[in-house]
Amino acid sequence: MKVVVVKENKPSENRVALTPDGVKALIKAGFECHIEKGAGLASSLDDEQFTKAGASISAHRNELLSNGDVHLRVNLPTAEDISQMKEGSVLISFMYAFANGDTVKALAGRKISAFSMDAIPRTTKAQRMDALSSQASLGGYKAVIMGANGLGRIFPLMMTAAGTITPSKVLIFGAGVAGLQALATAKRLGAVVEVTDIRPGTKEEVESLGGRFLQVEGDESVKVEGGYVTQVSEEYLRKQKEMINKHVADADLVITTAAVQGKKSPILITPEMVDAMKRGAVIVDLAAESGGNCALTQAGKTIEHNGVTIMGELNLPGQLSQNASELYSKNVTALLTHLTGKEGFKWELDEEITKGCLITHQGQVVHESTKTALGL
Secondary structure (H helix, E strand, O other): OEEEEOOOOOOOOOOOOOOHHHHHHHHHOOOEEEEEOOOOHHHOOOHHHHHHHOOEEEOOHHHHHHHOOEEEOOOOOOHHHHHHOOOOOEEEEOOOHHHOHHHHHHHHHOOOEEEEHHHOOOOOOOHHHOHHHHHHHHHHHHHHHHHHHHOOOOOOOEEEOOEEEOOOEEEEEOOOHHHHHHHHHHHHOOOEEEEEOOOOOHHHHHHHOOOEEEOOOOOOOOEEEOOEEEEOOHHHHHHHHHHHHHHHHHOOEEEEOOOOOOOOOOOOEOHHHHHOOOOOOEEEEOOHHHOOOEOOOOOOOEEEEOOEEEEOOOOOHHHHHHHHHHHHHHHHHHHHHHHEEOOEEOOOOOOHHHHHHEEEEOOEEOOHHHHHHHOO
C-alpha cells in the first residue's frame, strides 16, 4: 500500500504527519512512503532526510492524492484535496468530527475510510497511539514558557544583596495532560503552583508533582467519559468561580486548559475576574480554539485588558514542530500498524480501537457519537 503525506493546508501548521523514522518503520512493515516535496521543512526535516529513509519525493500534489492508499495528515484535508483523493482510500488525521460535519460527510461521499486521532480510546492498549496526549503535553510546556516570557518578573525565589524576590504564583485550570505538564514545568522554574480540576483522582497527581490542589465539591452533573469531561452544570461552574476568585486575583500567571469535547469551552474566567487581577499578570488560554475559558480571549491574538495580558495563541504544539512531529509520527505509525496485517487493513469493526476512532467507512458515517452529534 502507498502511504502519502502532503503539506498541511493550514498556513500556521508547522507539523508533518510522518518523520524519516516513521518512514523507516512503515517501510519495514511493508508500506511504500510518498512525501510531497518540502512537506517537512517547517519541522526542520528536509527532503534528503526522507529520501535516505526510503521515501519517494514528489512535487505533484494531485498525483499523490489520487494515487495514495493511505493518507497521513495532521489536520483534515480541504474539500479540494478530498475531491482528488482516491475513492476507497484511508485517511488518518485529527478530525474533531463533531465540529466538522461537512467535511465528515464529504469524506463519506468519497467512500474514504477516515480514522480520527482525537477519538483514540484512552486505554492502556492505545497509549502509543494517543496523539491528543502527546500533543497536549507539549502544549502545556509551551504555555508556561509563553506565560513566563510575558511576565515582568521571574518565577523562582531569589535572595540577593538588594533584597529577596518572592516566587511567582501560577494557577492552572485543569489537571489533564496539558495541565500536569504545565504544573511540572512551572515547578521546575521555581513558581508556586495551584491547580483546580473537577475530575476524581486528579488531586493525588497534582500533589505528587508539588502542586497545591484547589478542590470544589462536585455534583452529579459532572460527567467524565474516557478521561474527558463531557458535561458540567452551570451550578458547578458558579461554585468553582466563587471558590477560585481570590486565587485568580493573587496569581501572576493563569493557564486554562478546560475543554469539553465537541462543545464550546466553558467560561471559567469572567471579565470581572480579569478586572480583579494584578496589573502585569498574564493569562494563557489553551482552550482558545474552542471559544476560550476566559471570556475576553480572542482566538489567535494576544491582547491587554486593564494591564492583564491575555494570550489566545492557537496550536501551541505546532510551535514546537520538531518534537510535535516526532511524537505524532510515532502515534500514527502505531495506529496504522495496529490496523493492518500482511494482507492490508484488517477492518475489525468491533475491535476496541478501530470502533473508537473509525468515523467514516464504505460511504457511511459509522461512529455512533458522531452520527448522534451530526443528527444522522
